[in-house]
Amino acid sequence: MRYAFQVQYVGKNYAGSQIQFENGEQIETPTVQGELEKALSTLILGGRDAAGSTPAKYNRPIKAIFSGRTDKGVNSLGQVAHFDTDETIVASKFLYQINEILPDDISVTDLREVDESFHAQKSAKKRHYRFEFINRRCKNAFDGDLMRVKYPTDVDRMQKSLNYLLGEHDFSSFKSSRTLNPSKICIIYEAKVSKVDDKVIIDIVGNRFLYNMVRTIVGTLLEIEGHNLEPEHMKYVLDSQDRSKAGRTVDPHGLTLMKVMY
Numbered sequence: 001m002r003y004a005f006q007v008q009y010v011g012k013n014y015a016g017s018q019i020q021f022e023n024g025e026q027i028e029t030p031t032v033q034g035e036l037e038k039a040l041s042t043l044i045l046g047g048r049d050a051a052g053s054t055p056a057k058y059n060r061p062i063k064a065i066f067s068g069r070t071d072k073g074v075n076s077l078g079q080v081a082h083f084d085t086d087e088t089i090v091a092s093k094f095l096y097q098i099n100e101i102l103p104d105d106i107s108v109t110d111l112r113e114v115d116e117s118f119h120a121q122k123s124a125k126k127r128h129y130r131f132e133f134i135n136r137r138c139k140n141a142f143d144g145d146l147m148r149v150k151y152p153t154d155v156d157r158m159q160k161s162l163n164y165l166l167g168e169h170d171f172s173s174f175k176s177s178r179t180l181n182p183s184k185i186c187i188i189y190e191a192k193v194s195k196v197d198d199k200v201i202i203d204i205v206g207n208r209f210l211y212n213m214v215r216t217i218v219g220t221l222l223e224i225e226g227h228n229l230e231p232e233h234m235k236y237v238l239d240s241q242d243r244s245k246a247g248r249t250v251d252p253h254g255l256t257l258m259k260v261m262y
Contacts (some may be wrong), residue, residue, distance in 0.1 A: 132254045172242070
């Protein structure tokens with residue numbers, strides 16, 4: 001049977017959402033996937049592998065497949081993953097028990113049985129990311145990990161800049177050199193900016209995102225605002241397909257995967 005679940009996490013204590021490997025060997029670093037697979041294996045199999053033994057090093061016989069990878073420091077309110085098991089699971093009991101096992105900064109909020117054809121990553125149609133930052137000269141004790149931009153920003157100008165990203169484009173200008181997927185074409189369905197008091201909120205919905213793409217888009221927005229460039233500069237950067245033309249990749253704190261749509 002295949003089950004899909006929704007997971008929330010605060011990313012600052014993890015080296016990303018997914019287990020990482022180097023030269024075929026797992027890197028021993030904390031990840032959200034690692035914590036979830038340990039919890040799933042403990043809850044469903046009591047820590048046993050398929051043969052009934054308990055592996056000493058890699059005690060995660062149940063694998064969780066994520067909708068996509070989030071970087072170190074990135075949060076989630078709506079990450080989706082699936083796993084396979086022969087066990088019949090009662091959702092209400094499962095949710096209580098797994099959340100008692102997981103660290104405090106990870107929680108599972110929904111579980112449902114899905115068809116065997118469902119794939120958390122390949123079946124996803126849209127992904128919604130949100131980036132938040134503080135726009136204020138002076139710090140506040142309750143700003144938390146959010147980035148603070150000291151110079152004024154104009155929401156209307158930023159919206160005009162974001163509008164150039166709508167539709168299907170080659171987003172090579174906004175990718176990291178570590179992007180593994182050769183395809184740089186993405187479709188952006190929505191790109192909106194709003195402001196609540198001193199907090200600026202940027203929402204972007206697309207079919208897929210390249211490595212560091214949202215954070216580099218935000219960095220380019222801030223470069224336009226900080227240097228009082230015309231919003232059309234965003235189109236120039238996009239059309240150039242040249243990473244050196246875009247702004248910096250901002251820190252991951254403030255970036256949240258809000259929802260995955262199927």
